[in-house]
């Protein structure tokens with residue numbers, strides 16, 4: 200899909216990968232619905248990007264997700280692109296997982312994206328097509344200690360994405376899952392960390408992985424490239440691909 204002139208919703212547009220994606224889509228001529236919880240950041244961004252509107256929405260709340268799509272339609276009259284990017288990490292051993300924290304992140308990382316898909320697909324169907332990109336994580340391709348609950352949620356999102364793709368392919372709605380590698384954003388700072396992990400030191404492997412981290416602008420290129428190509432899966436690096 201050529202993004203020029205298209206209406207795109209980007210969730211988690213206030214920071215990191217979502218912010219870089221919104222900027223790149225705008226540069227390529229898209230009209231933007233900028234969604235997240237940080238009102239001030241979104242309003243400032245909406246001033247900077249032409250043809251954009253800020254929508255404050257907590258993606259863990261289905262009512263907010265529905266309102267976000269309604270506001271997109273009210274403002275622009277259509278939705279061509281949905282980037283389900285908002286998310287938060289959780290570093291904890293499986294054994295120590297707090298059920299309440301896990302439930303919240305399930306609402307944010309899985310239910311929110313499903314709710315957004317449910318709202319935009321009927322619109323895209325009527326319009327004759329669309330593009331949906333779900334931002335998963337490279338962690339789903341590995342078994343990383345202390346990342347089991349987060350990876351499980353992102354694996355659920357990837358599986359939903361691949362299945363929705365099959366369900367919608369006849370209707371020219373392309374659904375893509377993107378697997379970013381470690382990316383230099385505030386993600387790590389915002390990750391919920393189990394107290395038992397606070398004193399642990401970074402391993403050599405961990406330090407090496409961080410040294411190879413990507414910039415959010417690089418991941419934004421992958422996400423916008425996914426909208427343009429309509430591919431099923433986009434990996435941040437070839438070595439991450441499933442065998």
Ligand SMILES: NC(=O)c1ccc[n+]([C@@H]2O[C@H](COP(=O)([O-])OP(=O)(O)OC[C@H]3O[C@@H](n4cnc5c(N)ncnc54)[C@H](OP(=O)(O)O)[C@@H]3O)[C@@H](O)[C@H]2O)c1
Nearest residue numbers: 211213214215216235236237257258286381382384385386
């Ligand atoms: N950075 C990495 O290493 C990495 C690697 C693999 C995958 N990812 C995935 O990439 C996506 C973007 O992450 P990032 O690196 O850009 O992280 P980030 O810098 O922490 O940004 C997260 C974004 O999500 C929004 N968000 C968080 N909770 C929200 C909620 N309840 N409702 C609405 N928006 C919410 C935040 O905005 P507000 O706080 O304003 O709501 C922010 O815009 C996430 O899905 C993450 O899992 C990141």
